[in-house]
Amino acid sequence: MTGGDDAMAPQSPPAxxxxxxxxxxxxxxxxxxxxxxxGIDVVVLxxxxxxxRDFRGDTVHASTMQVLxxxxxxxxxxxxxxxxxxxxxxxxxxxxxxxxDFTRLPGRFQCLSMVPQYEFLDFLTTEAxxxxxxxxxxxxxxxxxxxxxxxxxxxxxxxxxGNDTEAELRALLTVAADGRHSAVRRAxxxxxxxxxxxxxxxxxxxxxxxxxxxxxxxRLVPGRLLPMIDRGSYWQxxxxxxxxxxxxxxxxxxxxxxxxxxxxxxxxxxxxRTALRSWDDTGFLEVRVNRLRRWYRPGLLFIGxxxxxxxxxxxxxxxxxxxxxxxxxxxxxxxxxxGAVTTRDLRRVQRRxxxxxRVTQLVQRAVQRQVFGAAGDPVPPRGVPVPxxxxxRVPPLLRLFSRFMAIGIRNEHVAFxxxxxxxxxxxARSPR
Numbered sequence: 001m002t003g004g005d006d007a008m009a010p011q012s013p014p015a016x017x018x019x020x021x022x023x024x025x026x027x028x029x030x031x032x033x034x035x036x037x038x039g040i041d042v043v044v045l046x047x048x049x050x051x052x053r054d055f056r057g058d059t060v061h062a063s064t065m066q067v068l069x070x071x072x073x074x075x076x077x078x079x080x081x082x083x084x085x086x087x088x089x090x091x092x093x094x095x096x097x098x099x100x101d102f103t104r105l106p107g108r109f110q111c112l113s114m115v116p117q118y119e120f121l122d123f124l125t126t127e128a129x130x131x132x133x134x135x136x137x138x139x140x141x142x143x144x145x146x147x148x149x150x151x152x153x154x155x156x157x158x159x160x161x162g163n164d165t166e167a168e169l170r171a172l173l174t175v176a177a178d179g180r181h182s183a184v185r186r187a188x189x190x191x192x193x194x195x196x197x198x199x200x201x202x203x204x205x206x207x208x209x210x211x212x213x214x215x216x217x218x219r220l221v222p223g224r225l226l227p228m229i230d231r232g233s234y235w236q237x238x239x240x241x242x243x244x245x246x247x248x249x250x251x252x253x254x255x256x257x258x259x260x261x262x263x264x265x266x267x268x269x270x271x272x273r274t275a276l277r278s279w280d281d282t283g284f285l286e287v288r289v290n291r292l293r294r295w296y297r298p299g300l301l302f303i304g305x306x307x308x309x310x311x312x313x314x315x316x317x318x319x320x321x322x323x324x325x326x327x328x329x330x331x332x333x334x335x336x337x338x339g340a341v342t343t344r345d346l347r348r349v350q351r352r353x354x355x356x357x358r359v360t361q362l363v364q365r366a367v368q369r370q371v372f373g374a375a376g377d378p379v380p381p382r383g384v385p386v387p388x389x390x391x392x393r394v395p396p397l398l399r400l401f402s403r404f405m406a407i408g409i410r411n412e413h414v415a416f417x418x419x420x421x422x423x424x425x426x427x428a429r430s431p432r
Contacts, residue, residue, distance in 0.1 A: 020171035023178030027304030027321035029124040034329035036134035051118035059315035062109035062406040070414040097392040152299035182306035203283040296346035311364040326412035356409040
């Protein structure tokens with residue numbers, strides 16, 4: 001296996017590995033790190049050349065910080081550029097109400113951190129590359145699965161750097177961590193349960209000014225929520241809209257978007273006009289809420305968004321995916337070391353993570369209905385939903401919802417220490 005700087009070199013992946021992970025988002029990066037740390041040979045295949053893509057989920061919650069602390073990576077993580085917040089406020093026409101208060105969370109961490117995902121992924125893969133059993137290969141697109149007697153035994157891939165020749169990588173276990181549009185899921189023909197969503201989202205950036213609010217917040221107007229995430233020198237804003245209306249919004253011109261944002265938040269002034277010059281200054285997210293009926297087939301496992309696409313409500317998706325990765329390593333490391341992973345082993349992962357997924361999606365869907373209405377409703381809700389008003393006025397309810405956001409359901413902990421065979425590390429390069 002190749003680790004360190006070799007993992008970034010343009011050579012092709014090896015012909016075989018114990019584990020092949022498709023996709024190097026948060027779930028794939030954390031699982032690769034955990035397996036390499038346990039002495040398991042693991043190859044991660046990433047379609048893109050780097051992690052530099054705007055408007056990805058960047059919220060790192062207390063549950064993820066706890067995992068990093070258990071991996072002795074907290075100090076390095078804290079050195080990354082980030083904005084921490086201890087509370088989230090909902091700004092309405094009638095004033096502000098608390099939406100999340102993290103100062104009374106149990107455990108070591110009482111905040112959320114907004115960390116650019118490309119910085120976070122670079123940090124995780126840099127740490128993973130210190131283990132000789134880890135290899136990351138970029139510009140490699142998974143295009144199919146290898147199957148023998150009903151068992152997935154690896155993947156077919158091609159490079160995206162101009163070499164279209166297909167090749168194979170055989171593995172004892174293939175893990176699909178390639179997101180909500182998973183190519184592996186399509187190739188495997190897996191059955192997905194769709195729950196629908198009443199909204200889609202446009203992301204954009206706006207520069208900050210000294211008189212702006214001092215922390216991340218969300219602006220509520222009738223039928224629309226406009227979260228504003230503090231990125232230090234700028235705001236990352238989200239413009240929610242009824243599902244399927246992005247085409248009509250674009251047909252009305254960028255001026256329509258600017259006018260809506262300016263009306264909702266007049267303090268932004270001319271910044272909206274100068275920052276949103278065209279649709280190229282926005283990113284579109286088609287919101288989907290779904291999950292697989294079964295997360296596995298013999299030799300194949302799905303985790304993260306490939307197993308369950310989450311709503312952006314409460315920014316939970318990254319952290320749920322990382323919890324999946326920890327549970328996967330905890331459940332499968334003994335079988336991987338023994339060289340035989342059974343369907344029963346894979347089923348244990350879904351059984352462990354199915355309840356947190358179901359409960360999280362249930363809460364997200366309830367919040368969506370309260371704020372945005374049901375999909376297809378001709379008239380969106382107006383004003384602050386009664387459950388949100390009640391929660392803001394009853395401290396135990398606010399603490400419960402804050403804990404749900406920051407820690408989630410069934411928190412996972414790293415079970416396996418570093419394996420002796422992988423204890424010799426190469427020096428880590430400094431994070432970008």
